[in-house]
Amino acid sequence: MTGERLAETFAPIEALIFDMDGLLVDSEPIAEQAMERFLQLHGHTLRPGTTERTLGRRVPDAMLVIAEIYGITLPIAELIDTYDQLRLAALRGKLLPMPGAAALLTYGRAAGLKLALATSSLRSHADLSLAETRLAGLFDAEATGDDVVNGKPAPDIFLLAAERLGTPPAACVVLEDAPAGLAAAAAAGMRRIWVPNIKTRDLPVAVAVDLTAPDLEAVIPWLETHGVKTPASAEKESFSGMADRHLGASDADNRRSPRQA
The missing domain is CATH 1.10.150 (DNA polymerase; domain 1)
Structure with missing residues (x-):
């Protein structure tokens, strides 16, 4: 069940909540x-x-x-x-960001959205992964597997991330690669976007999703059609280009993951 889901009542989008492994980081x-x-x-x-x-x-x-x-x-x-x-x-020393990760994070920040990380990984793993992929410091709130008793597919970690952002669940969009995470997002009452990778693209998904995207940058047009205003800076520069400036041009070329869904 991966098509447009049945109509539910949601608030205007205020926040993006990201899974980490297999979504932001090619781990x-x-x-x-x-x-x-x-x-x-x-x-x-x-x-x-x-x-x-x-x-x-x-x-x-x-x-x-x-x-x-x-x-x-x-x-x-x-x-x-x-x-x-x-x-x-x-x-250590082997991690790469997934395609479009820095671009979508850069877009979200420029559009005024709140950004949160909600990963089942332990805090030590999250810190290492974000540091090595140059994605550390981009989130307004973080929740890791250490912070909850009930992991995905229970909604706890997404609800905790929303609480730390100060944003109601109905105003959050969850980005996930794994069926367990999508089920958790549905249980939390949040919109959900599936960005499958080579390991998860053939797995059954038990909940309907708002969008299935080939990579994270492909989420940007969907956000724009759902009320998120494109920042003026995008008129002159792509978000991939802005993300490259965040990473450093040569570093971005070297560190983009070749693995895509």
Whole structure:
């Protein structure tokens, strides 16, 4: 169910709430490598479809799924610690922003929208990911997997992000790559935009969405047709160009992810 959804009552758009992994940051292939190493340490090999069952979920929730699939009986806290260290080590020096990430963030800021991050990743992972992709400091509020007890598909993390922004849920638009996140956004009473990547584009989505976009920059025209005013600066310069100035021109060329939906 990915088409235009049934009419619901929403306020004018005031805020964009972004997932991180697989949406803003091209981290999921690297995280899969860390999962392969994690399972090897416990005498297992990664089976097809395993990572798809953990996409969008907090590390504790993902470890519960992994322990059940592979029959690992060690304490969950120990599994979390081992995987956490492997994933952090794998991410360092290898992260790229997803196509259009900086452009949409730049547009949102210029249009006067509030921006929030709502990621299931731990705070340590979020800080590393945003720093390495030059996206740190662009958000008005952040919520991570450490901040909530109930992870996606529960709505808690999106509701917390909206609360920290001081924005009602009905005025928020959630951008997600994973079905669990889209379900969480629906449960939170927020508009939702699906930007699938190579790992999530064939997964079933149980809730209807407002838009399915090939990349984040493609969301800009939809926002403009839904009442977000294009900043005057856009008349002379594309938001890709503005984003390149934020990243630094040569750095932007080097750090754009080639992986697209």
